[in-house]
Amino acid sequence: KIRIFILPALMLAFTGAKAQYTGGDGRGDIALTKASTKLGNSFVINGNWSIAGNWSAEVLPGTTETTHIMADAALDQDVTLSDLFIHAGNSLTILSGKSLITTGTLTNNGTVTLQRSILGDNAWHMISGPAVADISDNSWNPVSGQDDFYAWHEQSPGTWVNYLVTDGELNFPGVNGSDNFEAGKGYLVSYQTSGTVSKSISATPNTGNQSFTLKHSGGTKAWDYAGGWNLLGNPYPSGIDWHLADKNLFKDVFAYAYNPNKDGGGGYETIDGSNANAYIAPFQGFFVLAENTSNDKVFTFTNAMRAHGGTFYKNQTAGEGLVLRLGADNWYNETAIRLRQESENTRDRLDALKMYSFNPEVPQLYSLSADGVPLAVNSIPGTEAGAPIALGVKIPAQGTYSISLQQNDQTLAPAGLFIEDRLENVFHKISDQPFAFTASEGDFADRFYLHFGMVNLPENSSASKLLIYQQGNLLQLVGTADFTQLQLFDSNGRLLSSSKLHPADRQQLEAPTAAGVYVLKLIGVTQTHSQKVVVY
Template structure:
């Protein structure tokens, strides 16, 4: 519907697109919009407006949004428009895209619910000026949450309606890795800044019901940089720095070219509040498409704080971290953090006081052709120790004694390999080891947990979980993950015994060819000689497949993963 005049609406259902100079909804009128409304002039709602889908688009030159409080689904400000929100109480459920200028004036709230959190689209070529309020839904208000501010000049006072800044035990902390003891520093002065791209630990109390936190300010946009980060190699902080998402939208940690990470490891670390003690919790980690717990991932929600590690070296090590708009994603429900899958063979082993239904602690091992047995900043995630005494601490040890929550290991080439594990418990009790997830493990690989003290070897693939009683303490040089290849086992029906793989380049393009693969399905990864994963892809159907990715001239390793078989080939690509 196209109307070259102001539209006065009494009652209407808008199913598709409504175009007009401006729109006035009089008092008592009711409008339901399922489509787009495109305006060249002003918006004035004095009645009732309901929009579950669709967008209100401001495409004029100078426009105002006024009238009574209105809940919008999407708002788009056109490239030539300056739109000013002049009345209070307006809110947004989904996406705000500004290709022009939106003057918010403190009159717009980005809503957050259990289902989704509104965001500002980072692809917009324009600006959003003036104060905006952003909400963040939390499924439980129990204990500490790691938060960050998406605004330029917000202060601690913004959290006063969410946490008790005057409590006898401080409820807000910043993190200082240079301290010799605990890195946590009380930070409850209402006038202190919530620094851009810094993370904070906020204690929301003992209530288990959902809460919605909110902060108000002028949003960050474009490139955001932290002051220098450091690793002073202190015995407690160990070079970890608490940072945060600086934008009013989720961001992708894995976006190539969107980050500057100088002397920053590739892993990120999240905190998960406990359910029994409001001051403790557990940590999860993510790196290279692998999640320690199956939840932590590369998508970092708005207002989310997280740890990064400044690389080890000649101390003190100086790191730099900055982020650009192209890392921002329009994910309305990132669940604060979620996993992006890696296609390599992977296993997740957990240890827990399972008899008491206490939380498990996982360690993940995955296999990469380019991995080594030493700690590698681009492939491995370090272990941040849990503070919840109900959860043990389980981690792998690299050959240079790094404590790993995620361990990249060379693809098995010998008949047997072993990874030492360490278990720490803050209480005595019955511990259960369980092979929680074994994914894409070739059929001729056999994986065991070995207890050298009890002289027990337990298959993680075919036997029941391993249960034993342990006293409080650290258990080192006792538990091992053991891997064995048994290539002489007879092929199963539907095996890949006769499978053929090949990879080659032609005219600057990369191709994979698979033949005689059972079910016509396999996974591939493409890595450069630095071990960086350029592409992951699932191939469906025997034959030739083009591997489309950001490939420049150079030498690449194409790895195929199919049941009972792995194959890798180096391919030279010339552009």
């Protein structure tokens, strides 16, 4: 059967598989096929989009069809369409967490409402607007003394600017550009209401190219992190795939989205643009770090980036490499170390910077690159015995904490993984069991070292306590009390230097200036030990 719904300005009578034109001076039959139909499919009965019976064709519209909204529709699934028409007196509501992509024209003569549900209870959220709309008219404006709605001002000194600040040198309309949700901009919000807060925007959704002018002003920052942080936001009613973005204006490939519901306590999710399907949801704000040379350059969101998939927060580095966790009580935080052969040991574009939780009770764990940059995701080209990675911790209060290996990678640590507590002079095989320690409040950038390629040696051997590694321009030697002389050889076996060792368990010497592989030979009264050292 064929159901007949007459669209405005059209006069067509349907009979069987043909449509008969009865208007004007002519008369004739038009054969109907799916390929030649230009009327498309019409939503005609109030209700959910996903119910076939609500559509004129009694099937859901295809991705290349023209779609008409001629009733009140609730989009309850992810949808891709060609042209979309919302007719006067009718509405389309895009439910929270759902995604709409229009590859053609979107014509709105009715009402489009885009919904987002967020957690109240004073939780911080980074959000964006999928349509240009007045913030107050859509009830996103904060109640003074209860809620917060901030724009980020990158320029020195770096400032969060509240929506309620309307005058002075830094005011919200001036920093934001208007009182509206601006396409491509992100915002930081918090609402005191308990439970879930339902928010919405009623306006025509953004589509096509949307531009954001990046800032990197340099200078001293009031914020704890480097200059060049820009708060962007997904400008569309659909998800975007950060993998498909042009990231050449940024210092790394990551988008940083704050997640108040992150396991272990609120914190940043690192959305990895080097991986496919790096989805960022509608209504999601996120930080990017602009290059020093990117000040006033334009980053463009495009329809080609749009995609369905993901959630509001999704850590795209999960499943790769080593994952270490620092925990105490119900709070914990993690850091990742992964193998990427195209990366470097110093900080590069495949590394994600460490950004701390807004919750001061959550401990923080990070690794340090070879040039001392704190990282949430540390991409390295490989591992070598004698070349440990430093781990830093931020301890919120004095107490007992543990570092555990949540995810192992035999490629990185085929012979096991050891953690060194430099304060307590303890080595522990963390690949077997967690390591517990006590600490006072504070940020300790290099108390711990993660060692690769160590093997279990006889306990009565001096070499079982021996460790040699590079730290900056020095070679650190641990466990040398039973050795009296040191010789340094290059990779071809040429003796480069020879020196006496002090009768001490720990000592250091200058590392060779040229990067490469060297061999240190330690000589004692009853034994000798040789170890390869990689100098960067």
